[in-house]
Amino acid sequence: MKRIRALFAAAVFFAGALLASCGAGKRRYEAQFLQLFDTVTTVVAYMDSREEFERFSEFIRDTLEEYHQLYDIYNQYEGINNIMTINDNAGAKPVKVDKRIIDLLEFSKKAYQDTNGRVNIALGPVLRVWHDYRTRGIEDPENAKLPSADELSKMNRHTDINDVIINREESTVYLADPGMSLDVGAVAKGYAVEKTAQEAERRGYNSALISVGGNVRAIGSKDGRGKPWNIGVENPDSNQDGEPALTMRIVGKSVVTSGSYQRYYTVDGKRYHHIIDPDTLMPLDYFKSVTIVCADSGLADMLSTAVFNMPYQEGADYIDSLPDVEAVWIMNDNEIKYSKGFERYLAK
DSSP states (O other): OOOOOOSSSTTOOOHHHHOOOOOTTOEEEEEEEESGGGSEEEEEEEESOHHHHHHHHHHHHHHHHHHHHHHOSSOOBTTBOOHHHHHHTTTTOOEEOOHHHHHHHHHHHHHHHHTTTSSOTTOHHHHHHHHHHHHHHHHSGGGOOOOOHHHHHHHHTTOOGGGEEEETTTTEEEESSTTOOOOOTTTHHHHHHHHHHHHHHHTTOOEEEEEETTEEEEEEOSSSSSOOEEEEEOOTTSOTTSOOSEEEEESSOEEEEEETTSSEEEETTEEEESOBOTTTSSBOOSEEEEEEEESOHHHHHHHHHHHHTSOHHHHHHHHHTSTTOEEEEEETTSOEEEOTTGGGGBOO
């Protein structure tokens, strides 16, 4: 039921079919890592030598691993206060944390305001209920159940983002409600990918792709001289080796998809996916997927969740109000709809 794909997930990247030789003496290299952000990380680059690529991919992996440990809500790591540490101390005391956690939480609080609450990292108690029901439903499909409205409503009393108290000067985070917990799943991967890519760019890299569980970030162009990368947006009804719903051409952009087909369980013959609407506390059924294209992977990750939880026209109007942000929707009847400027990214 739970389908994990290399970054070629929400935006499925078809390495063999879509990446041709770059010429100019450079060769194509690819590396994959498991476990970071509980998914598959894929790194692709054209470089002069394997040694150069190994240094690059090791840097990408090590940097992403630091973010993974900081943003983890399920595991502790020696010597690190992370999101789990904050949750464990809810209502008890402020937790001194790395500045990168402060930055993520401030980004997330702004996202909450900008999307009228469509993305809420304080929804942890509600998401934990759904996670537990989904896990049991996957393990025992015949007895799969939905959480009750009362159970969800009870947990929703502990999701006020204003109870996330950030002290940047002291570098502390305090959850004022002892019943609350943070879940940064809607923002953490994309945010970490963006920060990692920015550091790679500062180090002079100008031709690579990073993919972390559906979050694709292009560093520069395919050949370092402006040739676009080809990125396929997954057809929700196909298997992993199927044809993409559409193919995009990007340079220095991010592509992130949220979809109802990626993580779900089935109750009485109906699928219930993992993207929970903060208003209804239920998975919505507006579309099969929403893909965002913009420069910033953290913004794209956040927007893909927010727009997935909006009716089409509301989401289209919102995307059209944002500079240099485009979106594509795959509707439940497989119709594909684009934001006003999206078609410039389509491969001809």
